[in-house]
Amino acid sequence: MANKSKPEIFQKSIRVRGLVQGVGFRPNVWRLANQSNLNGTVCNDGEGVLIEVWGQGADINNFQAALRTDIPPLARIDAIEVSEVSEVSDCPPTQTTSPDTFTIIASDTGKVTTTIIPDAATCDHCLADINDQTNRRYRYPFTNCTHCGPRLSITRDIPYDRANTSMAPFIMCPECQAEYEDPADRRFHAQPNACPQCGPKVWLCDKQGESLFQEGQGDVIWQAASLIKQGHILAIKGIGGFHLACDATNAEAVRTLRQRKKRYGKPLALMAGSIETIRQYAEVSDAAATTLNSASAPIVLLKKTAGAENLAPDIAPDQTTLGFMLAYTPLHHLLVTDANVPLVMTSGNVSNEPQVTGNDEALRKLSKIADYWLMHDREIINRLDDSVVQLINGETAHLRRARGFAPDTLILPSGFENTPNILALGADVKNTFCLIKDGKAMVSQHIGDLHDAGVHADFRKALDLYQAANDFVPQRIAVDMHPGYSSTRWGESISAKAGCPLDEIQHHHAHIAACLAENQFDINCPPVLGITFDGLGCGDDGTLWGGEFLIADYRSSRRVCGFTPVAIPGGEKASYEPWRNTFAHLHKALGWSYVTEKYPKLKLVHDLNQRPLARISKMIEQSVNSPSISSAGRLFDAVAGALDIFPDGLHFEGQAAMALQSAAENYPDETCAYKCLIDETISWQPMWEEILSDLDTGISTGRIAKRFHNTLSSAISEVVKRAVAEEGVDTVVLSGGVFQNKLLCEQTISELKPFELKVLYPKIFPANDGGVSLGQALISAARYLS
Numbered sequence: 031m032a033n034k035s036k037p038e039i040f041q042k043s044i045r046v047r048g049l050v051q052g053v054g055f056r057p058n059v060w061r062l063a064n065q066s067n068l069n070g071t072v073c074n075d076g077e078g079v080l081i082e083v084w085g086q087g088a089d090i091n092n093f094q095a096a097l098r099t100d101i102p103p104l105a106r107i108d109a110i111e112v113s114e115v116s117e118v119s120d121c122p123p124t125q126t127t128s129p130d131t132f133t134i135i136a137s138d139t140g141k142v143t144t145t146i147i148p149d150a151a152t153c154d155h156c157l158a159d160i161n162d163q164t165n166r167r168y169r170y171p172f173t174n175c176t177h178c179g180p181r182l183s184i185t186r187d188i189p190y191d192r193a194n195t196s197m198a199p200f201i202m203c204p205e206c207q208a209e210y211e212d213p214a215d216r217r218f219h220a221q222p223n224a225c226p227q228c229g230p231k232v233w234l235c236d237k238q239g240e241s242l243f244q245e246g247q248g249d250v251i252w253q254a255a256s257l258i259k260q261g262h263i264l265a266i267k268g269i270g271g272f273h274l275a276c277d278a279t280n281a282e283a284v285r286t287l288r289q290r291k292k293r294y295g296k297p298l299a300l301m302a303g304s305i306e307t308i309r310q311y312a313e314v315s316d317a318a319a320t321t322l323n324s325a326s327a328p329i330v331l332l333k334k335t336a337g338a339e340n341l342a343p344d345i346a347p348d349q350t351t352l353g354f355m356l357a358y359t360p361l362h363h364l365l366v367t368d369a370n371v372p373l374v375m376t377s378g379n380v381s382n383e384p385q386v387t388g389n390d391e392a393l394r395k396l397s398k399i400a401d402y403w404l405m406h407d408r409e410i411i412n413r414l415d416d417s418v419v420q421l422i423n424g425e426t427a428h429l430r431r432a433r434g435f436a437p438d439t440l441i442l443p444s445g446f447e448n449t450p451n452i453l454a455l456g457a458d459v460k461n462t463f464c465l466i467k468d469g470k471a472m473v474s475q476h477i478g479d480l481h482d483a484g485v486h487a488d489f490r491k492a493l494d495l496y497q498a499a500n501d502f503v504p505q506r507i508a509v510d511m512h513p514g515y516s517s518t519r520w521g522e523s524i525s526a527k528a529g530c531p532l533d534e535i536q537h538h539h540a541h542i543a544a545c546l547a548e549n550q551f552d553i554n555c556p557p558v559l560g561i562t563f564d565g566l567g568c569g570d571d572g573t574l575w576g577g578e579f580l581i582a583d584y585r586s587s588r589r590v591c592g593f594t595p596v597a598i599p600g601g602e603k604a605s606y607e608p609w610r611n612t613f614a615h616l617h618k619a620l621g622w623s624y625v626t627e628k629y630p631k632l633k634l635v636h637d638l639n640q641r642p643l644a645r646i647s648k649m650i651e652q653s654v655n656s657p658s659i660s661s662a663g664r665l666f667d668a669v670a671g672a673l674d675i676f677p678d679g680l681h682f683e684g685q686a687a688m689a690l691q692s693a694a695e696n697y698p699d700e701t702c703a704y705k706c707l708i709d710e711t712i713s714w715q716p717m718w719e720e721i722l723s724d725l726d727t728g729i730s731t732g733r734i735a736k737r738f739h740n741t742l743s744s745a746i747s748e749v750v751k752r753a754v755a756e757e758g759v760d761t762v763v764l765s766g767g768v769f770q771n772k773l774l775c776e777q778t779i780s781e782l783k784p785f786e787l788k789v790l791y792p793k794i795f796p797a798n799d800g801g802v803s804l805g806q807a808l809i810s811a812a813r814y815l816s
């Protein structure tokens with residue numbers, strides 16, 4: 031092609047940075063180069079992908095344009111730098127005369143960055159393969175290619191090669207090997223490439239592990255689907271862990287699953303095969319459909335429609351939403367298609383333990399829950415829960431970030447380029463950790479509650495993998511300033527061993543910094559007003575906070591307002607027994623004798639009087655196991671308790687708040703708000719008087735719940751008005767778990783519109799403690815860099 035007698039030949043070196051390794055980037059470059067009649071080379075190296083091309087000017091221009099737009103589905107380009115080859119000093123050309131072909135140079139493993147990318151849902155081409163009777167992968171449940179399939183879940187070590195994954199025991203057959211070696215094939219260098227001849231196998235077994243059907247006795251997945259249709263509960267091994275599955279339209283099966291799993295109240299996730307199926311039960315906006323269909327394939331919270339009545343009533347009781355995901359592996363696709371009903375797909379675990387990942391473990395631990403086990407022999411190396419998102423004002427916001435998203439990186443905002451290696455260990459419940467290296471932050475998948483020994487073991491294992499995969503040695507450690515957190519203690523021990531400094535970071539400051547970072551606020555951004563509402567976190571003054579207004583930048587934070595602290599009698603117990611918070615609030619705001627005298631006929635007063643109030647009062651007065659905290663989460667519980675929501679206690683923290691939100695959502699037109707007193711702190715005293723009066727006059731629970739939400743957003747608006755006048759802020763950050771309440775979040779955003787401020791809330795990382803590690807890392811970095 032390149033002929034010296036023809037028009038002038040140019041030589042260029044093109045550096046591509048971003049998510050460009052392990053995603054089929056080089057074969058794509060090869061294809062584009064051939065299309066543009068260019069010769070040259072493409073290789074992976076420590077900085078990304080390096081391309082050298084020889085060809086005519088117009089052809090090179092076409093190639094460069096295509097390089098930006100025609101990229102593989104899982105790739106992400108952060109930067110493209112083009113230089114005439116003579117200008118490139120670091121990467122001298124391997125050849126000075128034009129080669130006569132375009133070739134892919136094999137990776138030099140020593141220098142390659144060892145990116146592990148997130149697991150990706152089955153692509154359309156692989157789906158077509160498994161549905162095509164003439165294809166050799168017809169109905170093969172482990173079909174994948176460069177554009178889809180397992181990644182982090184099967185990775186044991188780096189570099190990301192088959193030998194370092196749980197695909198190692200499966201030796202590719204000649205046909206698969208040929209695909210793997212052909213740059214023109216979609217399966218070129220697809221490490222988990224497999225087919226029925228050479229890949230993992232699926233089987234169905236009973237409690238004893240006895241196979242129900244031998245090979246050749248019919249299709250195992252079809253059999254599994256028919257067992258589900260008969261009302262059985264199946265444990266199903268997926269990509270990042272086991273699920274417990276049953277027919278979502280079978281009320282009896284769903285009730286049995288809840289009883290056996292002892293999972294009461296918490297909504298169950300659902301899986302369907304298509305958007306059309308989901309639309310029979312819930313509203314799916316265009317934005318929601320895009321998210322459902324994305325390679326990450328998360329669970330998306332969707333508003334129930336009348337059709338939801340056709341599902342078992344126990345799926346999401348007291349909720350206005352359903353959590354749906356689309357099938358994301360070939361196994362799931364075959365199963366939902368064969369079952370032809372939506373499936374409950376809840377995580378396969380016992381109470382608060384992590385999701386089960388091993389076959390023996392699944393038989394042992396799920397023996398009292400499942401009837402049958404759909405197993406396979408591809409080991410799950412890294413547990414990955416399903417990710418959960420909701421739409422806030424039409425945009426995706428994470429509730430839980432795991433499968434399909436981790437370990438994707440965030441490029442740090444401007445000013446953080448020279449950050450040393452920082453490891454931040456997050457919070458204890460909904461733990462994640464975060465690594466900062468080379469100007470990027472990598473936040474781990476949702477790890478969970480570190481109080482559970484199994485979760486803690488996963489935490490340590492994931493920490494090891496992430497550090498090894500990133501060739502990471504920490505130079506600073508960041509932890510929560512709560513001395514009792516096990517994540518804090520773990521950080522202290524790493525810091526002592528590595529001999530590197532330890533930064534203790536205030537919990538709510540970390541929430542704000544995480545939100546600034548994902549919104550690319552630079553290191554010297556002016557202070558913002560951060561509004562952080564959550565259960566609790568250790569405050570600067572050593573007391574527990576959770577309803578705070580902080581003026582903050584990356585380096586420091588200063589509390590300008592917060593909820594008046596109220597005792598939580600019984601400590602931890604108060605998170606599960608709302609009545610304790612109701613009593614404590616009424617006791618503090620109005621005095622219990624006043625309440626009983628003024629509202630003697632109220633059911634609330636009667637019910638509370640059945641409780642051991644004398645003892646509780648004494649505990650509060652003597653500060654026995656009754657810390658005073660300014661928690662927004664406990665305020666929600668207190669109001670829910672007053673409205674008789676879950677009088678018998680909660681099955682999980684936050685359940686009352688979710689029910690309160692759902693009740694309020696039925697009264698969108700209610701605009702009334704209660705009064706509160708805003709000074710250095712916010713006192714809810716006037717609100718309690720009005721709530722009691724509303725209860726006394728028979729105002730409905732839902733209406734009071736809505737008025738309570740209105741009260742919070744109007745109180746926020748008052749404090750914002752003050753901060754704008756006194757502090758000159760132009761940006762407000764809403765974060766903390768309480769802002770995962772869609773109603774409160776959207777209502778607050780709309781209430782703040784007239785101020786013409788930037789109003790930010792977390793989208794990429796969860797507003798709850800799942801985002802804390804990122805914020806810790808950024809604060810530690812900012813302090814170091816200044």
Ligand SMILES: [Zn+2]
Pocket residue numbers: 152153154155156157174175176177178179
């Ligand atoms: Zn594919």
Ligand SMILES: [Zn+2]
Pocket residue numbers: 202203204205206207224225226227228229
């Ligand atoms: Zn094969």
